[in-house]
Amino acid sequence: MRQRTLHRVMPCVLIVLLLIPLAVSAGEKTISINGDGNAVWFVSGEQTLVMNGFDLASFSVALPAYIDRVSIAVDTPVPGSPIEVVVYEDANGGSPSDARLAGRTSVDIQQSGVFTAVFPTPVLVTQRAVWVGFYLPVNFRFLADTGGTSVLTYWAWTGGSTFDLNNLASAGVLGPADGTAPVSINMNGKARISFEVSASPNATPGTPVAVVTQQPGPAGSDLAVLQTFPNCSQVLYDTADENITFRDDLNVHCAIQPSWQSPTSPQGYDRRGDLYDILFFRSGGNVLSGRLVNTVTHCIRPAAADLPTAVIGVAWGLPRQWHLQPTQRFGDLICADIRRGGNLSYFVPNGLATATPTN
Numbered sequence: 001m002r003q004r005t006l007h008r009v010m011p012c013v014l015i016v017l018l019l020i021p022l023a024v025s026a027g028e029k030t031i032s033i034n035g036d037g038n039a040v041w042f043v044s045g046e047q048t049l050v051m052n053g054f055d056l057a058s059f060s061v062a063l064p065a066y067i068d069r070v071s072i073a074v075d076t077p078v079p080g081s082p083i084e085v086v087v088y089e090d091a092n093g094g095s096p097s098d099a100r101l102a103g104r105t106s107v108d109i110q111q112s113g114v115f116t117a118v119f120p121t122p123v124l125v126t127q128r129a130v131w132v133g134f135y136l137p138v139n140f141r142f143l144a145d146t147g148g149t150s151v152l153t154y155w156a157w158t159g160g161s162t163f164d165l166n167n168l169a170s171a172g173v174l175g176p177a178d179g180t181a182p183v184s185i186n187m188n189g190k191a192r193i194s195f196e197v198s199a200s201p202n203a204t205p206g207t208p209v210a211v212v213t214q215q216p217g218p219a220g221s222d223l224a225v226l227q228t229f230p231n232c233s234q235v236l237y238d239t240a241d242e243n244i245t246f247r248d249d250l251n252v253h254c255a256i257q258p259s260w261q262s263p264t265s266p267q268g269y270d271r272r273g274d275l276y277d278i279l280f281f282r283s284g285g286n287v288l289s290g291r292l293v294n295t296v297t298h299c300i301r302p303a304a305a306d307l308p309t310a311v312i313g314v315a316w317g318l319p320r321q322w323h324l325q326p327t328q329r330f331g332d333l334i335c336a337d338i339r340r341g342g343n344l345s346y347f348v349p350n351g352l353a354t355a356t357p358t359n
Contacts, residue, residue, distance in 0.1 A: 031059050032194035037146030039189060040075045043136050048157040049171070050142065051086070051133020052193045053096065056125070066122035066201045067103070071114050072134050073143035073192035079110040081137035084260065085117040086165055087195075090129035096154060097169045099131055104165065105264045106319045109140075114192075120321040121267040122201040132195050135165060135260075145189040150177035153190045165260045201267060212311050213349075217328035217335065226299060226333075229254035232276050235344065236333070238297035245294050251281040252296060254344075262343065263320045266313070269347040271322075272306050276344040278314075288341065295337035300346050302334060309348050310334050316342035 031054055043050075056065065070085050085107055088099035103123030109115045131154065136142070144153070156163065158172035168174055179186030226236040232254035242250050257275045265271045278298070280288040302310040311327040312334055320343060325336035334346060 029059065029061065029198070030194060030196050031056075031061070033152055033190055034145045034192050034194065035147035035189070037189070038073075038143050038192075039146050039187075040141050041144055041187065041191075042076070042141040043138050045138065046157050046160055047135055047137055047162050048155050049086070049133055049135045049165070049168075050153070050155045050191050050193070051088075051096075051131045052191055053090070053129065053131050053152045053154065054195075055093075055129055056197070057128045061197055062199060063128065064124055064126045065197050065199060066124055067119070067130070067132070067195050067197050068122040068201075069116050069118045070132055070134075070193065070195045071116045072109075074109055074112050074115050074141070075143055076112060076139070076141035077109040077115075078137045078140050080108065081140070082261065083107050083109055083137065083140075084135040084165060085119075086131075086133055086135065087123045087125065088131040088168070089125050089127040090131060091127050093129045095174075096131045097174055099168055101166050102130075103264045104262070105321075106261065108318055117319070119264055120319075121264060122198070123264070124201070124267070125197075133191075133193055143192045144187055145192060147189055150179075150187040150189060153177040153187055155183060162258075162260070212324040212327070214309060214311050214327045214329050214334060217330040221330060223330060223333075226297075231255050232274070234274065234301045235276055236299040236301075241294070241296040246296075249283045250288075250296070251283065253279040253281065255279075257343065262345065263315045263322055265347060266322050266324060268349055269311075269313075269324070270350050271313070271345050271347050272310070273300070273302060273346055278338070278341050278344045280341045290340070292339045295339050297335055298338045298344060299330070299333040299335040300344070301332055302346050304332075306346070306348050307332060307334070310346045311348075312336040313345055313347050314338055314340060314342050315345075316340045322347075 085105050087103045089102045090099040105119050107117045156171035156174040163171040173182045175183040177187035225238050225240040227239045228236050237252050255277050257277045259275050262275045312325045313322045315322045327334050327336045
């Protein structure tokens with residue numbers, strides 16, 4: 001087992017640069033536990049989760065609250081490498097090994113400076129202790145302050161592999177950066193990771209909330225045109241759309257992806273089942289990354305318990321975001337007309353939804 005995954009290099013000057021345009025209003029309060037001074041640390045060996053712990057009560061944050069953006073001070077990025085931004089709730093404080101994943105989103109950090117990740121839907125937190133961080137790729141360099149105890153900066157990794165972000169206890173190494181085992185590195189400061197929090201999910205009072213619901217499919221629909229993907233046994237697609245609508249100038253491919261790569265679920269919905277990746281190719285082999293002129297119907301066979309309320313979602317963009325689709329049910333299948341490649345999965349409602357259907 002590796003004794004360390006993050007290494008310190010020479011201190012540098014912090015250059016503040018906001019890299020993402022703010023598409024929605026920022027949180028009401030910025031929460032940071034950082035002091036002065038800067039040191040550069042970098043990830044080696046394997047992907048590593050770096051996160052800071054926060055006591056919301058000490059910042060006079062009333063619960064429930066919503067975290068809508070998370071920032072990290074970047075020295076040297078690794079462009080093109082997917083990075084997961086995560087927020088955990090910790091009901092009992094102390095070690096985050098039993099913390100619950102409250103929200104996540106995928107980003108691609110391409111420049112140095114202060115990178116701000118914006119959650120497509122603000123993350124609801126109901127516990128006073130939260131952990132906020134980034135699952136960083138090898139060779140990524142980030143900044144930490146140089147003062148105070150490092151007990152509130154944790155990182156985690158599994159030697160030569162990855163681990164399930166839904167279960168921090170599954171990491172091969174999980175511990176604080178205060179020099180104690182199993183991490184055995186003393187950062188002498190805290191990672192420069194902060195976040196913005198507000199008392200509401202940026203919804204306008206009185207605005208109706210759009211809920212995506214499943215509808216029964218038309219009777220007499222021809223399901224014989226549906227074909228199961230070789231690599232995705234629970235996903236089918238409409239071969240007539242491929243061969244007739246697109247005149248056999250389109251090929252569709254499906255692959256199962258690790259669940260940790262999933263973008264944050266839309267508020268009010270839980271993602272269920274496998275995470276799929278759908279690619280559309282022209283007959284010459286070129287990937288189609290934009291919006292298709294016509295749709296290709298895709299169907300998923302959900303778990304029996306989920307079938308009555310399940311709806312299909314597609315995630316695209318950079319970072320990818322889920323878009324719930326108008327969904328129809330045919331027997332044990334749920335189906336939606338898809339215009340874009342990207343992640344594909346199904347969702348069940350768990351309460352008030354704020355996602356609107358987009359096609």
